[in-house]
Amino acid sequence: MNVFDIIGPVMIGPSSSHTAGAVRLGRTAWKILEEKAVRADIRLSGSFAQTYRGHGTDKALIAGIMGMHSYDERIRRSLSLADEEGLVYSFTAEDIPGAHPNTARIHLKGEHGAECTVQGASIGGGNILVTEINGMEVSFTGQYNTLVVLHYDRPGTIAAVTNFMAYSGTNIGNFRLTRPKKGGEAVMTIEVDGEVEETLIHSLRILPNIINVVLIRAI
Amino acid sequence: MLEYDSIAAICDAAQEKQITISALALADQAEQMELPEEELYERMKESLYVMQEAVKKGKNPKLRSTSGLTGGDAAKVEAYADTGGITGSFLNHAMARAIAVSEYNAAMGKIVASPTAGSCGILPGTVVSMLEEGRCDEHAAVMALFTAGAVGMVIARNASIAGAQGGCQAECGSASAMAAAALVELAGGTPAQAAHACAMAIKNQLGLVCDPVAGLVEIPCIKRNVSGIAIAFTSAEMALAGVESKIPVDECVLAMRQTGDLLPCSLKETSQAGLAATPTGIRLKKQVFGDH
Numbered sequence: 001m002n003v004f005d006i007i008g009p010v011m012i013g014p015s016s017s018h019t020a021g022a023v024r025l026g027r028t029a030w031k032i033l034e035e036k037a038v039r040a041d042i043r044l045s046g047s048f049a050q051t052y053r054g055h056g057t058d059k060a061l062i063a064g065i066m067g068m069h070s071y072d073e074r075i076r077r078s079l080s081l082a083d084e085e086g087l088v089y090s091f092t093a094e095d096i097p098g099a100h101p102n103t104a105r106i107h108l109k110g111e112h113g114a115e116c117t118v119q120g121a122s123i124g125g126g127n128i129l130v131t132e133i134n135g136m137e138v139s140f141t142g143q144y145n146t147l148v149v150l151h152y153d154r155p156g157t158i159a160a161v162t163n164f165m166a167y168s169g170t171n172i173g174n175f176r177l178t179r180p181k182k183g184g185e186a187v188m189t190i191e192v193d194g195e196v197e198e199t200l201i202h203s204l205r206i207l208p209n210i211i212n213v214v215l216i217r218a219i
Numbered sequence: 220m221l222e223y224d225s226i227a228a229i230c231d232a233a234q235e236k237q238i239t240i241s242a243l244a245l246a247d248q249a250e251q252m253e254l255p256e257e258e259l260y261e262r263m264k265e266s267l268y269v270m271q272e273a274v275k276k277g278k279n280p281k282l283r284s285t286s287g288l289t290g291g292d293a294a295k296v297e298a299y300a301d302t303g304g305i306t307g308s309f310l311n312h313a314m315a316r317a318i319a320v321s322e323y324n325a326a327m328g329k330i331v332a333s334p335t336a337g338s339c340g341i342l343p344g345t346v347v348s349m350l351e352e353g354r355c356d357e358h359a360a361v362m363a364l365f366t367a368g369a370v371g372m373v374i375a376r377n378a379s380i381a382g383a384q385g386g387c388q389a390e391c392g393s394a395s396a397m398a399a400a401a402l403v404e405l406a407g408g409t410p411a412q413a414a415h416a417c418a419m420a421i422k423n424q425l426g427l428v429c430d431p432v433a434g435l436v437e438i439p440c441i442k443r444n445v446s447g448i449a450i451a452f453t454s455a456e457m458a459l460a461g462v463e464s465k466i467p468v469d470e471c472v473l474a475m476r477q478t479g480d481l482l483p484c485s486l487k488e489t490s491q492a493g494l495a496a497t498p499t500g501i502r503l504k505k506q507v508f509g510d511h
Contacts, residue, residue: 001223001372001375001376002248002251002252002372003244003248003259003263003365003368003369003372004262004263004266004368005372005375006333006334006367006368006371006372006375006380006397007263007266007331007333007334007342007364007365007367007368007371008266008331008332008333009331009332010265010266010269010329010330010331010332011329011330011331011332011336012327012328012329012330013323013324013325013326013327013328013329013330013336013339013436014284014285014324014325014326014327014336014435014436014437015336015337015436016332016335016336019327019336020332020336047434050434050508051433051434051435051508053285053507053508054285054286054433054434054435054507054508055285055434055435055436056285056327059327071329073328073329075327076327124381124383125332125334125335125380125381126332193253194253
């Protein structure tokens with residue numbers, strides 16, 4: 001926790017969990033998709049399902065999917081902006097068993113055919129907890145700068161990634177690996193202290209067996 | 220480095236070094252975040268500007284919330300404030316600022332959660348008022364936000380700043396305590412007086428429940444931001460006059476935590492009791508969401 005967790009974040013109202021957190025969830029999904037989304041199907045669970053309209057949670061999620069930050073004043077108009085930019089969206093209220101009350105499950109299709117599914121919850125104060133990416137269980141809150149590294153499960157991949165991080169002087173606070181099956185797609189979630197240089201992300205992206213590297217910035 | 224586990228410890232450290240709480244907190248945060256002090260200062264200045272912009276935009280008489288339930292009251296109070304009202308122009312204008320920012324928040328405007336969106340009108344109502352009424356300069360106002368932040372960090376750590384966990388005392392109560400400390404610093408008081416002001420603000424909101432109508436950050440949240448600034452001002456005035464809180468500030472924070480734990484869930488943001496469960500509260504909910 002630092003002073004800007006208390007005096008901040010700068011955000012669009014009315015509620016840090018229903019708007020700021022929702023924008024960040026949408027944005028996380030957009031970053032993982034890595035291209036402009038043309039279709040978004042969103043399942044809302046628990047309290048999100050009940051009250052999303054009055055809180056503007058729908059506008060917030062769509063704004064995030066369009067790449068906006070939680071302080072972007074266009075959030076208010078995001079649904080009409082989505083129509084203008086050709087993003088088709090749907091919202092369904094459907095409880096996800098065992099999920100946090102403010103959970104959204106976002107399925108995106110991109111303009112060049114990419115697809116991704118991200119599930120996460122808005123857990124208060126604009127903080128999020130992302131629990132699933134493309135069917136893989138993950139767990140990160142976005143309180144720290146977090147690198148999400150999608151890769152193929154091959155020997156030496158983790159060492160290569162962490163070596164590059166070591167060279168750039170980036171300290172790892174938390175590391176988690178999820179691998180649903182041997183040799184298949186896997187995901188590293190790496191929470192780091194301090195800033196992450198753009199050059200590090202570019203270097204990691206061109207390593208062998210890396211599918212995508214996404215930086216989720218702390219608030 | 221500071222641990223932010225005791226408001227008294229922070230005040231003692233500032234007193235010992237003969238510096239303000241804000242100077243202590245800024246230096247410490249720069250060290251902890253591994254960033255230069257200037258960068259943190261600039262970032263806080265931007266937050267102050269966001270607060271000032273929200274004050275301005277929130278006074279638009281045509282402003283309405285997404286739900287349609289609230290908006291336009293800041294403009295009424297602003298017009299009334301020019302008459303001086305009962306307590307004078309300063310407090311009435313401060314009230315208008317607190318409502319303006321809270322209403323702007325409900326209308327999906329840009330605000331600074333401080334500590335939360337639900338309590339975002341309290342620091343603008345106090346710190347921005349001191350600045351805009353000519354009682355301090357911009358530098359002092361920016362620094363006062365560090366004082367407020369330091370106090371808030373201790374409360375977040377030892378109690379809570381979330382309505383769902385601690386009730387409204389954790390949101391507007393915390394914001395008010397943060398503002399009280401900031402006001403004492405802006406008025407030239409000592410760190411010890413800031414601690415007493417903080418304690419008194421918490422004491423005066425202890426047990427305040429979180430019972431938002433329809434679950435929205437509007438009714439009664441917007442008006443509780445106004446009472447939050449009133450308590451911050453009166454607590455700061457008492458402390459500056461030399462009045463001391465018999466219960467030390469850190470014990471007040473623990474009492475807030477214990478009270479929050481004892482509050483039933485129905486009074487912690489779930490809208491199952493309190494004002495949310497009144498016949499009118501239920502009717503307004505249906506008006507916004509239908510028969511969910």
